[in-house]
Amino acid sequence: MHESLIDRRAILRGAAYGGAALGLSGLFPAWAQSGSAGIPPALPTLSGEDINLTIGHSSFAVAGRSGHAITINGTLPAPLIRLREGQNVRIAVTNTLDEDTSIHWHGLILPFRMDGVPGVSFPGIRPRETFTYEFPIRQSGTYWYHSHSGLQEQQGHYGPLVIDPAGADPVGYDREHVVVLSDWSFLHPHQIIAKLRQQAGYFNRRRPTLAGRLSGDPEHQMSAADREVFAQMRMDPTDILDVNGTTYTYLINGHGPEENWTGLFRPGERVRLRIINASAMSIFNVRIPGLPMSVVGADGQNVRPVTVDEFQISVAETYDVVVQPTGDQVYTIVAEAMDRSGMGRATLAPRLGMSAAVPPLRQRPLLGMRDMGMGGMDHGAMPRTDHGSTQAAPPVAGSMAGMDHSAGQAAAPANGGMAGMSHNMRDQANAPGVRLGPGVDMIAPMPQDRTGDPGLGLENVGHKVLTYRDLIALTPFPDRRAPTRTIELHLTGNMERFMWSFDGVRQSEGAEPIRMARNERVRLRLVNDSMMAHPIHLHGHFFEIVNGHAGAQPLKHTVNVLPGGFVRLDLTADAPGDWAFHCHLLYHMHAGMMRVVSIRPLEGEAA
Amino acid sequence: MKRLLILLLAASASMPALAQHQGHTMPMPSARPAPPAARAARPATRRAAPARQRRPARATSAPAARRAAPPPATPVDPHAGHVMPATPATAADPHAGHNMGTAQPAADPHAGHNMGASAEAPDPAAGPPPAAALTGPAYAADTAFPAERMDEARAIFRSEHGRIRTFSVLVDLLEARIQNGRDGYAWDAQAWYGGAINRLWIKTEGEGTLGERPERAEVQALWSRALDPWFNLQAGVRYDFRPDPQRGYLVVGIEGLAPYWFEVDGALFLSDRGDVSARFEGEYDLRITRRLILQPRLELDLALQNDRATGVGSGLSSAEAGLRLRYEIVPEFAPYVGVQYGRAFGNTADFRRAAGEDVGGWSLLLGVRTWF
Numbered sequence: 001m002h003e004s005l006i007d008r009r010a011i012l013r014g015a016a017y018g019g020a021a022l023g024l025s026g027l028f029p030a031w032a033q034s035g036s037a038g039i040p041p042a043l044p045t046l047s048g049e050d051i052n053l054t055i056g057h058s059s060f061a062v063a064g065r066s067g068h069a070i071t072i073n074g075t076l077p078a079p080l081i082r083l084r085e086g087q088n089v090r091i092a093v094t095n096t097l098d099e100d101t102s103i104h105w106h107g108l109i110l111p112f113r114m115d116g117v118p119g120v121s122f123p124g125i126r127p128r129e130t131f132t133y134e135f136p137i138r139q140s141g142t143y144w145y146h147s148h149s150g151l152q153e154q155q156g157h158y159g160p161l162v163i164d165p166a167g168a169d170p171v172g173y174d175r176e177h178v179v180v181l182s183d184w185s186f187l188h189p190h191q192i193i194a195k196l197r198q199q200a201g202y203f204n205r206r207r208p209t210l211a212g213r214l215s216g217d218p219e220h221q222m223s224a225a226d227r228e229v230f231a232q233m234r235m236d237p238t239d240i241l242d243v244n245g246t247t248y249t250y251l252i253n254g255h256g257p258e259e260n261w262t263g264l265f266r267p268g269e270r271v272r273l274r275i276i277n278a279s280a281m282s283i284f285n286v287r288i289p290g291l292p293m294s295v296v297g298a299d300g301q302n303v304r305p306v307t308v309d310e311f312q313i314s315v316a317e318t319y320d321v322v323v324q325p326t327g328d329q330v331y332t333i334v335a336e337a338m339d340r341s342g343m344g345r346a347t348l349a350p351r352l353g354m355s356a357a358v359p360p361l362r363q364r365p366l367l368g369m370r371d372m373g374m375g376g377m378d379h380g381a382m383p384r385t386d387h388g389s390t391q392a393a394p395p396v397a398g399s400m401a402g403m404d405h406s407a408g409q410a411a412a413p414a415n416g417g418m419a420g421m422s423h424n425m426r427d428q429a430n431a432p433g434v435r436l437g438p439g440v441d442m443i444a445p446m447p448q449d450r451t452g453d454p455g456l457g458l459e460n461v462g463h464k465v466l467t468y469r470d471l472i473a474l475t476p477f478p479d480r481r482a483p484t485r486t487i488e489l490h491l492t493g494n495m496e497r498f499m500w501s502f503d504g505v506r507q508s509e510g511a512e513p514i515r516m517a518r519n520e521r522v523r524l525r526l527v528n529d530s531m532m533a534h535p536i537h538l539h540g541h542f543f544e545i546v547n548g549h550a551g552a553q554p555l556k557h558t559v560n561v562l563p564g565g566f567v568r569l570d571l572t573a574d575a576p577g578d579w580a581f582h583c584h585l586l587y588h589m590h591a592g593m594m595r596v597v598s599i600r601p602l603e604g605e606a607a
Numbered sequence: 608m609k610r611l612l613i614l615l616l617a618a619s620a621s622m623p624a625l626a627q628h629q630g631h632t633m634p635m636p637s638a639r640p641a642p643p644a645a646r647a648a649r650p651a652t653r654r655a656a657p658a659r660q661r662r663p664a665r666a667t668s669a670p671a672a673r674r675a676a677p678p679p680a681t682p683v684d685p686h687a688g689h690v691m692p693a694t695p696a697t698a699a700d701p702h703a704g705h706n707m708g709t710a711q712p713a714a715d716p717h718a719g720h721n722m723g724a725s726a727e728a729p730d731p732a733a734g735p736p737p738a739a740a741l742t743g744p745a746y747a748a749d750t751a752f753p754a755e756r757m758d759e760a761r762a763i764f765r766s767e768h769g770r771i772r773t774f775s776v777l778v779d780l781l782e783a784r785i786q787n788g789r790d791g792y793a794w795d796a797q798a799w800y801g802g803a804i805n806r807l808w809i810k811t812e813g814e815g816t817l818g819e820r821p822e823r824a825e826v827q828a829l830w831s832r833a834l835d836p837w838f839n840l841q842a843g844v845r846y847d848f849r850p851d852p853q854r855g856y857l858v859v860g861i862e863g864l865a866p867y868w869f870e871v872d873g874a875l876f877l878s879d880r881g882d883v884s885a886r887f888e889g890e891y892d893l894r895i896t897r898r899l900i901l902q903p904r905l906e907l908d909l910a911l912q913n914d915r916a917t918g919v920g921s922g923l924s925s926a927e928a929g930l931r932l933r934y935e936i937v938p939e940f941a942p943y944v945g946v947q948y949g950r951a952f953g954n955t956a957d958f959r960r961a962a963g964e965d966v967g968g969w970s971l972l973l974g975v976r977t978w979f
Contacts, residue, residue: 100763113751119764121748123756150767197803198775198978202938211896231867234837426836438804438833482728485736494836496864499803501769508769517739523730550727568730577747582768591803592769600743602750 029079032253034261035352047082056096062249062256067186069156076254077180078159085140085166091133100124100149107143107300107557110135112577117148120580140165141300142274142318151189154280171296173272177263181335183248183279196498203246207238219364237367243281245342257345273321277313280586283338285312288331293321301555302474311466312455314535314560316584330354340364365457371531373444373564434490435504441494444529450565451547469547471554479572483523493530506592513598516573524569528561535560539579543569576602774800782974790817806831824849838863855879884910898935920954945972
């Protein structure tokens with residue numbers, strides 16, 4: 001049942017949360033209160049068949065400063081919505097803003113008209129209007145919900161959504177916490193986009209410098225060959241996140257690093273962490289020093305447990321991990337921005353008021369030749385650009401044999417080497433379908449399958465880092481047909497002008513939808529022709545990542561395509577309608593990296 | 608440089624006379640959200656009969672395909688296709704994290720896995736979508752919502768995904784010039800408004816003697832269009848308010864970022880007297896530390912003929928080479944010091960000597976660079 005905010009506040013005040021922060025407590029939903037004991041069934045969340053949400057203006061305070069936020073039911077993040085597989089839900093969303101709004105249910109399988117993308121699936125929710133979403137719940141797992149209107153998501157319009165399975169949960173755990181990672185700025189999103197257009201590297205305050213180079217600072221050391229190629233191409237090897245810790249305060253459950261959100265456990269318990277990256281622009285490296293994590297779910301779908309010490313989580317992805325702290329010890333949850341410009345920090349503790357050491361930010365990584373799509377061609381003798389460890393990783397059965405280097409792409413020599421390497425970084429022959437205009441500053445000459453890479457800066461961290469090749473579906477996707485058609489799409493952009501697109505065409509330029517027949521089995525081949533990672537999200541579906549585990553490929557709704565790399569996805573187009581398909585970096589999407597996937601015939605039509 | 612000039616000459620023939628401003632919507636005041644609104648009066652949630660509430664037509668329909676293909680195949684090698692993670696913990700207990708007591712798939716970790724039986728399918732050929740994909744309505748949502756409202760929403764959808772309009776104002780130089788004889792001042796600024804491809808540019812530059820009216824002051828209004836990822840074609844008009852007599856010009860130029868991060872700007876001018884002149888500017892930011900930046904800068908002015916009235920002679924008329932060291936207190940505001948050598952050449956120098964003016968020399972520069 002829906003609980004009013006008043007009720008929740010009252011309960012919170014009676015709950016285990018004391019001291020000076022009490023005044024702030026009303027700003028957080030119950031599950032995100034610091035010192036949360038987890039999500040026992042008794043704790044109020046929004047659940048049941050009827051749920052009411054109100055979108056409005058709020059003020060949000062972090063690190064002693066307060067700013068304007070757009071929130072759902074007055075909290076940032078929004079309330080946890082907890083549902084059960086097999087139920088129906090009606091969610092009435094009331095807009096008290098003076099602008100249109102919307103809610104998209106990220107990762108949910110539902111009829112297209114309930115998907116919540118204005119202009120694609122429905123008209124949007126006008127000011128002072130209420131729209132009621134109604135759909136059956138046909139899945140379980142960890143998901144989230146957020147605005148798909150303008151740049152509201154950056155301002156706090158997001159929250160977690162957890163669905164319990166109809167039967168027993170294959171993941172065994174004694175306690176669970178929802179961990180929502182996000183990024184908060186006191187700059188208005190329109191100011192952020194203006195800065196990016198005025199000076200694309202505005203938020204990057206750690207560009208290579210002469211002094212850094214001369215002083216031997218390892219953050220500034222590149223091989224001469226790398227330096228030459230980057231300068232020649234007008235590319236910045238430190239341009240890793242467009243918007244970063246220069247303006248962002250990284251939040252965990254709405255708490256800044258100093259506020260130290262704390263989740264409680266009893267030693268020996270198996271604690272399930274439902275980690276959601278709800279940020280606008282931030283890719284995080286997540287680790288809990290001293291505590292290995294067993295990854296049991298990715299994007300809400302169960303995977304065979306794999307134990308890691310760290311994983312990179314791109315925007316809009318979710319990972320479920322189980323940890324088992326055995327002693328009476330406290331742990332720090334570190335969510336470090338990929339470019340090391342800041343971190344989100346939280347604590348897992350047996351009691352309130354404890355905190356563990358917070359590790360310092362690690363050395364800022366540098367982009368290298370692989371990120372330029374030059375295959376394994378690292379010129380450098382520098383350890384920073386040495387991706388050797390990923391190549392030395394045990395080959396996944398089947399993945400090498402199945403690797404297809406055809407389709408006009410030069411095969412990347414397994415161990416590098418200059419043979420056959422074209423230095424033409426904008427060769428139309430490498431991407432015949434791309435409109436090679438001002439919006440495309442590079443075409444990867446030799447993109448590689450990078451599903452075995454842990455992500456930028458995690459190649460040599462000295463412990464096990466998750467890669468997409470570690471993910472194996474617990475329950476394979478039932479459609480085992482081989483795909484019958486390849487759809488290749490290039491992720492394109494111009495870093496200097498801050499333009500982003502698919503195949504060189506922005507959505508605003510009247511891009512044609514990507515058309516699929518209902519129940520068609522297609523292979524999507526996404527080639528990243530830029531030097532930034534892009535989390536690509538398809539609405540209303542799960543796709544399988546072709547990662548070497550044929551027959552048990554993991555299901556995901558969002559795939560992080562590494563710079564200069566490609567991924568292949570198998571997709572059953574089983575949900576008729578129009579669906580948004582886009583980069584989930586908010587400002588990339590806003591700049592045009594968006595498409596509509598159109599699946600016909602619709603329900604009720606003759607096939 | 609020569610190639611650039613040839614290109615400019617070629618392009619100038621076809622350039623419009625006036626700065627164009629095509630396809631632009633004019634700037635609207637940047638849409639700021641309302642201030643943190645009083646949330647005191649929380650509207651009661653109106654759930655009763657929203658106008659457009661609709662039930663999904665087939666609420667519980669599971670996608671057909673998901674039932675179409677039952678998992679086939681007999682496991683050949685139960686472990687093929689699995690990565691055994693290096694971490695001993697997992698290898699030791701592959702079931703960690705799973706509740707083994709249930710009848711869920713985890714009870715048999717290999718159940719449902721097609722181990723090694725199916726090799727990864729190779730990429731099938733690309734091709735057009737099947738005919739069925741082209742059936743049905745153009746917009747699925749129009750079957751569920753009023754088409755007029757969807758049309759409005761689609762217009763917003765398009766514009767919110769790629770049509771960004773922003774502006775920029777950059778005062779690149781604003782400086783005092785301390786030199787032999789009388790000290791001077793100078794400015795060089797530019798502003799633009801528009802999207803990624805088309806922009807309206809305004810440029811202004813000038814100089815003078817401290818305490819006096821400028822000796823040289825010009826304003827350009829240009830339409831700018833992206834030619835490639837880094838360069839823009841710019842065309843429009845220039846008007847020189849100083850010196851006397853005032854002159855108007857047509858302008859065509861190319862501005863952009865050259866390989867190795869050189870900012871360059873070359874322009875051709877055709878005056879209202881029919882005189883042709885050209886200007887080239889280049890600069891480079893050498894980042895010494897995060898905040899300290901050394902900027903070498905070169906400007907060359909050329910003319911095809913003499914214009915005695917304005918004191919410009921044919922050939923290379925004047926050149927300035929400067930070195931400015933700025934400190935970015937914030938990226939938007941940086942004071943600088945610098946030195947510059949500037950002089951007139953050829954007939955221009957003769958005109959100046961005849962007028963009793965300096966031909967050129969060194970200056971010490973103190974100024975600020977700012978943008979917003």
